[in-house]
Amino acid sequence: MPILFYLLFASLLFLPVSPALARTIQAQTLDNGLTVILVEEHKAPVVTIQVWYRAGSRNEVTGRTGLAHLNEHMMFKGTPRYGKGEFSRLVAKVGGTENAFTGKDYTAYFENLSADQVALALNLESDRMTNLLLDAKEFQLEREVVKEERRLRTDDDPQSLVIEYLYAAAFLIHPYHAPIIGWMTDLNSLERNDVTAFYKRFYSPNNAILVIAGDIDPKKLLPKILQTFGKVPKGFPVPPFHITEPEQNGERRFVIKKEAQLPFVFAGYPVPNFSHPDNYALGVLANILFSGKSSRLYRSLVYEKKLALDVGGEYPNLSANPDLFYVYGVPQPGQSADELEKFMYAEIERMKTEPVADRELQKAKNQIEAGFIMGQDSNFYQAMQIGMAEAVGAGYSYQETYLENIKKVTKEDLMRAAGTYLIENHRTVGVLIPQPHKDKD
Amino acid sequence: MAIRKFQKASVFFMRLLFFGLTVLLSQVATADAATAAKVTAKRIVTENGMTVILQEAHSLPVVNVQMIIKAGAVLDTEEKAGLAHLTASLLEEGTATRSSTQIADAVDFIGAELSAGGGDDYASASLRVLKKDLAAGLELLSDILIHPSFPEPELQRKRQEILGQLIAEKDEPGVVADKAFNQIVFGAHPYHRPEEGTELTLPSITRDDVSLFYDQYYRPNNTIMTIVGDITESEAASLIKTYFGSWPQKPVPTATVPSAAGLEKPIVKLIDKDLTQANIILGHLGIDRKNPDYYAVTVMNYILGGGGFASRLMTNLRDNQGLAYSINSHFQAGAFPGSFSVSLQTRNAAAQEAVDGVLAEIRKIRTAPVTDREIEETKAYLIGSFPLRMDTSARIANLLAQIEYYNLGLDYAERYPKLIGAVTKTDIQRVAQKYLDPDHLALVVVARQGEAKIRQN
Numbered sequence: 001m002p003i004l005f006y007l008l009f010a011s012l013l014f015l016p017v018s019p020a021l022a023r024t025i026q027a028q029t030l031d032n033g034l035t036v037i038l039v040e041e042h043k044a045p046v047v048t049i050q051v052w053y054r055a056g057s058r059n060e061v062t063g064r065t066g067l068a069h070l071n072e073h074m075m076f077k078g079t080p081r082y083g084k085g086e087f088s089r090l091v092a093k094v095g096g097t098e099n100a101f102t103g104k105d106y107t108a109y110f111e112n113l114s115a116d117q118v119a120l121a122l123n124l125e126s127d128r129m130t131n132l133l134l135d136a137k138e139f140q141l142e143r144e145v146v147k148e149e150r151r152l153r154t155d156d157d158p159q160s161l162v163i164e165y166l167y168a169a170a171f172l173i174h175p176y177h178a179p180i181i182g183w184m185t186d187l188n189s190l191e192r193n194d195v196t197a198f199y200k201r202f203y204s205p206n207n208a209i210l211v212i213a214g215d216i217d218p219k220k221l222l223p224k225i226l227q228t229f230g231k232v233p234k235g236f237p238v239p240p241f242h243i244t245e246p247e248q249n250g251e252r253r254f255v256i257k258k259e260a261q262l263p264f265v266f267a268g269y270p271v272p273n274f275s276h277p278d279n280y281a282l283g284v285l286a287n288i289l290f291s292g293k294s295s296r297l298y299r300s301l302v303y304e305k306k307l308a309l310d311v312g313g314e315y316p317n318l319s320a321n322p323d324l325f326y327v328y329g330v331p332q333p334g335q336s337a338d339e340l341e342k343f344m345y346a347e348i349e350r351m352k353t354e355p356v357a358d359r360e361l362q363k364a365k366n367q368i369e370a371g372f373i374m375g376q377d378s379n380f381y382q383a384m385q386i387g388m389a390e391a392v393g394a395g396y397s398y399q400e401t402y403l404e405n406i407k408k409v410t411k412e413d414l415m416r417a418a419g420t421y422l423i424e425n426h427r428t429v430g431v432l433i434p435q436p437h438k439d440k441d
Numbered sequence: 442m443a444i445r446k447f448q449k450a451s452v453f454f455m456r457l458l459f460f461g462l463t464v465l466l467s468q469v470a471t472a473d474a475a476t477a478a479k480v481t482a483k484r485i486v487t488e489n490g491m492t493v494i495l496q497e498a499h500s501l502p503v504v505n506v507q508m509i510i511k512a513g514a515v516l517d518t519e520e521k522a523g524l525a526h527l528t529a530s531l532l533e534e535g536t537a538t539r540s541s542t543q544i545a546d547a548v549d550f551i552g553a554e555l556s557a558g559g560g561d562d563y564a565s566a567s568l569r570v571l572k573k574d575l576a577a578g579l580e581l582l583s584d585i586l587i588h589p590s591f592p593e594p595e596l597q598r599k600r601q602e603i604l605g606q607l608i609a610e611k612d613e614p615g616v617v618a619d620k621a622f623n624q625i626v627f628g629a630h631p632y633h634r635p636e637e638g639t640e641l642t643l644p645s646i647t648r649d650d651v652s653l654f655y656d657q658y659y660r661p662n663n664t665i666m667t668i669v670g671d672i673t674e675s676e677a678a679s680l681i682k683t684y685f686g687s688w689p690q691k692p693v694p695t696a697t698v699p700s701a702a703g704l705e706k707p708i709v710k711l712i713d714k715d716l717t718q719a720n721i722i723l724g725h726l727g728i729d730r731k732n733p734d735y736y737a738v739t740v741m742n743y744i745l746g747g748g749g750f751a752s753r754l755m756t757n758l759r760d761n762q763g764l765a766y767s768i769n770s771h772f773q774a775g776a777f778p779g780s781f782s783v784s785l786q787t788r789n790a791a792a793q794e795a796v797d798g799v800l801a802e803i804r805k806i807r808t809a810p811v812t813d814r815e816i817e818e819t820k821a822y823l824i825g826s827f828p829l830r831m832d833t834s835a836r837i838a839n840l841l842a843q844i845e846y847y848n849l850g851l852d853y854a855e856r857y858p859k860l861i862g863a864v865t866k867t868d869i870q871r872v873a874q875k876y877l878d879p880d881h882l883a884l885v886v887v888a889r890q891g892e893a894k895i896r897q898n
Contacts, residue, residue: 043500046832076750085760088750093818095825112832114825144763151718152766152786156614259715261611293533293545303542306598309605332605363550370552370571374503377833437715 026218032234033206036225037386037396039213041379047214048380049121050110052387055202056103057180058320064190066182067198069102070146074195075109077138079131084138087124094120102180105320106391112380115215119224126228129203139192150181158258162266162430169252170268170324170428174245204235209390213383252428260434263337267429268324271421274394279317280405281417282325286315287364288356289347296347307335307343320392325421337431351418355411368406482841482851483674487681490662490690494841495677496669498834502572504670506582507838509846512658513562514636516696521646523638526559527599528651533557534595537588541595544581553578557585561636562776569835572671583684586659591651603637614720614887617712622722625708625883626780630701662690665845669838701726701778704881709897712887719792719888723799724782725878730774730847736860737868738772738876743819745806746770746783758798764791781876789892800879807873810866824858
């Protein structure tokens with residue numbers, strides 16, 4: 001068995017002031033290709049077990065959107081060994097919680113349990129990696145549940161609709177074009193065989209990452225992992241992904257008219273991901289613009305100009321392919337969306353032309369560092385950061401060196417990154433124009 | 442209440458929706474009750490009458506502080522509803538020596554989280570800060586609690602913001618349904634109105650109202666402080682003395698709160714909105730937190746609809762009929778009797794079918810005993826997952842504050858398995874009959890009413 005063995009003491013790497021932060025991370029690859037990452041953290045007798053599959057909505061094709069997420073739902077519908085509902089029941093019986101989530105690049109499953117129940121989660125998760133029943137009747141029922149989820153989260157939420165269309169407009173050929181939950185017409189036409197094919201293609205040890213964080217002894221745990229996950233046969237290699245979105249040469253705009261009280265503006269700019277050195281500058285840039293009540297957008301648009309009821313944005317660095325740096329705002333009642341949009345861009349323009357003050361840069365770095373340390377309070381959060389980094393191809397070492405790299409960002413880096421990526425010709429903008437209520441009786 | 446701060450572009454679609462990632466992150470990790478559910482907290486009452494609960498936790502260089510001030514919206518008059526909430530929201534917006542922006546700059550510079558906000562029963566303030574910046578963090582927390590200046594322009598701005606949020610909330614069908622439901626269920630009791638006030642009451646609140654309310658209720662002898670984190674007892678004692686020792690105590694007025702009467706007949710309220718889904722909430726008055734039946738009700742409600750994927754409502758309406766994505770039942774048990782409610786969303790055309798399905802489950806748990814397996818597995822989950830409430834320092838701080846507020850005793854975590862373990866099948870049927878009343882329900886449906894076609898009788 002080829003074993004890559006790392007011992008990393010996080011505190012020694014970048015936080016010499018806080019020796020309490022020492023955590024031990026061990027990573028290895030099993031013969032069947034499964035990546036196993038173990039994080040020892042003995043502060044409480046609890047464990048989180050997470051299985052990450054490198055399969056999300058990115059791996060779907062036109063006409064078959066929503067498959068990854070529907071497959072996630074079906075993962076709870078039973079195997080020959082553990083029937084429908086048994087998975088959740090067995091975990092709850094020992095006081096555990098479990099759930100799953102689907103993203104663009106991955107689908108992840110987790111159990112949070114008492115440390116002495118880790119074997120149960122290993123049994124259940126390794127079993128459903130390849131043995132799913134995918135019963136036809138259950139498929140029909142769960143499809144209805146997912147359609148209700150779509151109505152709840154997208155169709156009846158005008159802001160969500162704007163965001164959904166924005167990604168569709170910003171990504172013409174890359175599958176980030178489609179919503180994770182799937183288009184409604186696709187949900188109606190998907191068949192059980194589609195899920196079966198997706199499951200067979202993507203659910204295999206060589207396309208998965210097992211992360212266990214908490215009160216564990218890797219020496220005792222490893223044999224248990226080998227007895228369960230180690231016995232799952234290797235699957236077909238997943239073909240490499242090759243779609244690259246062409247460069248955008250001009251702003252794209254659209255409006256949505258729906259019954260609503262207030263307008264909503266959402267703008268996105270294509271940006272590189274973790275693999276580009278500029279990702280650290282973009283992270284600091286997002287912090288200065290969006291993080292906290294002292295952030296540029298809140299201070300200017302909510303507090304001083306009283307134009308906005310809500311503003312924000314984010315830079316998603318951990319995506320498998322370049323995603324969007326986005327910014328949004330909801331105007332105060334009586335204020336115009338145009339005006340708000342104009343001032344949102346004005347704040348972005350300032351980042352290109354005026355160097356930030358030393359103290360503001362230091363504040364952003366302090367916030368990022370404090371957030372990182374506070375995040376260690378939760379095993380789940382730590383495991384999730386590691387699982388996500390592995391699933392999108394950054395590797396967990398990205399997390400281990402993140403703060404060091406953030407500290408190196410200069411004010412010139414910020415101006416250059418803003419000027420390179422946050423430009424009008426690359427922008428896609430969606431605006432919600434509220435419509436009054438009409439009686440439909 | 443503030444607009445929910447989501448990551449706007451949904452990163453995840455989950456098997457069961459959590460409200461935002463932060464909730465997800467705090468929902469997790471559990472432990473074996475016997476080994477983990479130990480509270481080693483100390484309780485102190487300071488010279489100026491503030492109750493302090495301290496729990497040392499040295500695994501991370503972080504300290505969490507949670508304050509509960511018994512200054513909730515239940516103290517508001519009908520005419521000035523929203524006063525308590527507005528007062529709490531203004532704490533961070535200026536003190537005798539700091540402006541709103543200076544407070545925000547100082548908090549963000551040390552990467553801390555400081556917040557203050559209203560609630561129905563009490564207001565709260567919290568601080569999360571790195572150990573190395575603890576003194577600076579406590580200084581800010583004490584300043585906003587002891588020396589707020591309520592600047593008039595800040596009051597005007599905050600009021601506009603709340604009024605704006607009230608308008609924005611009309612686009613959230615779940616919120617529209619909840620507000621209409623509370624209006625019906627709580628009658629004269631203050632829980633009937635939104636804690637943040639209304640378009641009618643907010644304009645009448647003045648700076649003098651805020652100052653007087655603050656002066657009456659923001660007192661150390663009316664406050665619970667919990668501290669959890671990388672701090673020793675002696676450090677804590679000295680810091681509390683430095684930063685909260687000068688807070689003058691003063692007797693707090695006793696409030697008379699009008700009580701709620703149950704419904705004499707079922708009430709159906711239909712709100713027309715251009716939606717693909719009917720948002721349904723039904724229920725009636727429930728219990729308060731001090732009700733001795735609280736634990737039996739907890740077990741009963743878990744089986745009915747509180748227990749996630751294990752519950753009857755989830756199994757029958759979602760898993761077996763595909764009628765809903767999210768469905769749950771809930772007893773809101775606070776200082777006063779809250780509501781019992783079932784909430785779900787289903788496509789408009791299935792609304793009546795879903796309501797009938799819920800009613801059938803409510804009737805069933807009243808008339809037939811639950812099974813042995815149901816009661817055993819429910820108890821096993823509730824007891825076994827208790828440490829889930831204690832898996833991060835912030836959650837421990839919050840739990841300890843609740844324990845003190847409801848006078849549950851610092852041995853609560855150790856007693857909890859017995860409290861749940863003692864519940865019998867007979868208890869469950871008794872509390873189902875006593876606290877569930879399918880014949881006197883309030884039902885609110887927000888939907889395209891032309892498609893939902895709800896029976897009015």
